[in-house]
Amino acid sequence: ADISTTLAGVKLPNLLFNASGVCCQTEADLKLMVESESGALITKSATVEQRDGNPAPRYTPLPNGIGSINSMGLPNEGYEYYLEYAKKYDYNSEKPLFISLSGLSLDDNVKMCKAFVDAKLPCVLEINYSCPNVPGKPQMGYDMEAMEKSLSVLAPLIKKPFGIKLPPYFDIAHFDQAAAVFNKFDNLAFVTCINSVGNGLAIDFVTEQALIKPKDGFGGLGGLMVLNTALANVNAFHRRLPGKQIVGVGGVVSGKEAFLHVLAGASAVQIGTMLKEEGPGVFARIAKELSDIMVAKGYKTLEDFRGKVKTL
Numbered sequence: 001a002d003i004s005t006t007l008a009g010v011k012l013p014n015l016l017f018n019a020s021g022v023c024c025q026t027e028a029d030l031k032l033m034v035e036s037e038s039g040a041l042i043t044k045s046a047t048v049e050q051r052d053g054n055p056a057p058r059y060t061p062l063p064n065g066i067g068s069i070n071s072m073g074l075p076n077e078g079y080e081y082y083l084e085y086a087k088k089y090d091y092n093s094e095k096p097l098f099i100s101l102s103g104l105s106l107d108d109n110v111k112m113c114k115a116f117v118d119a120k121l122p123c124v125l126e127i128n129y130s131c132p133n134v135p136g137k138p139q140m141g142y143d144m145e146a147m148e149k150s151l152s153v154l155a156p157l158i159k160k161p162f163g164i165k166l167p168p169y170f171d172i173a174h175f176d177q178a179a180a181v182f183n184k185f186d187n188l189a190f191v192t193c194i195n196s197v198g199n200g201l202a203i204d205f206v207t208e209q210a211l212i213k214p215k216d217g218f219g220g221l222g223g224l225m226v227l228n229t230a231l232a233n234v235n236a237f238h239r240r241l242p243g244k245q246i247v248g249v250g251g252v253v254s255g256k257e258a259f260l261h262v263l264a265g266a267s268a269v270q271i272g273t274m275l276k277e278e279g280p281g282v283f284a285r286i287a288k289e290l291s292d293i294m295v296a297k298g299y300k301t302l303e304d305f306r307g308k309v310k311t312l
């Protein structure tokens, strides 16, 4: 079956790629992504300066395949590293390049976006709105006023189609408020739902210790356990953002969850925890599983079922 797609005006040979943060911090990581069967690749969220990130252990899978917890602390090579990578990238290869930016301030996001806009490159920007905000205030994604202010500056600056990475929302009023902001920006072409479910806590029963070192063991939750929250966010924004696309991420461990994300409204699907645990071979596996599911159900393309989840 045909699992190709178009996102922000660029063609992906298949709808699968990495979630920003996984297998994408260094050129070596990105080479693995280019060589994999993914349909695209995205870089680790960049800040203006290089960052080491938090002390380890800062990521761990959770028992019985239920997911993962991480508090990486935005380790990255600094935006100029990814700008150089984007300048050298072979855009004639069939695999489009996405760039994640996570400025620690609006000024930082302006500085980084300007650099990419001035370089006039075919790569597509995904701004990470799980980025920190003013200390003491919730992350950007939970501060509607701050998000609107940020987009009112960045959207006209970026000019061409771009996307934003969103934390999960859990209240219908928040879906409504966030969508009202996003619908004001025509070149905001897609939203990526969801980032990790914030500030979970994993504790080892035997040692009675937190599993990760940073933040007293508090970290973002990913993997199968967040699937149903991810599907809800994909579908909520699919319903509320006419003319925009949704990238679905969260809980994709097989072709089945990728199928469900498309049914909920996703135009492309990112994989985080499963990629971290299985490696880049995950893309060939899930692509085949999804294609087999489509054949079994009689679907030829993703358009045949995208967003067609039935209500009772």
Ligand SMILES: CC(C)(C)CCc1c(C(=O)O)[nH]c(=O)[nH]c1=O
Pocket (backbone or CB within 6 Å): 021, 045, 070, 071, 072, 073, 074, 075, 102, 128, 130, 131, 132, 195, 196, 220
């Ligand atoms: C959580 C932040 C460090 C503020 C942003 C980077 C990030 C991280 C991270 O680098 O810790 N982990 C995630 O699961 N999602 C993210 O967006």
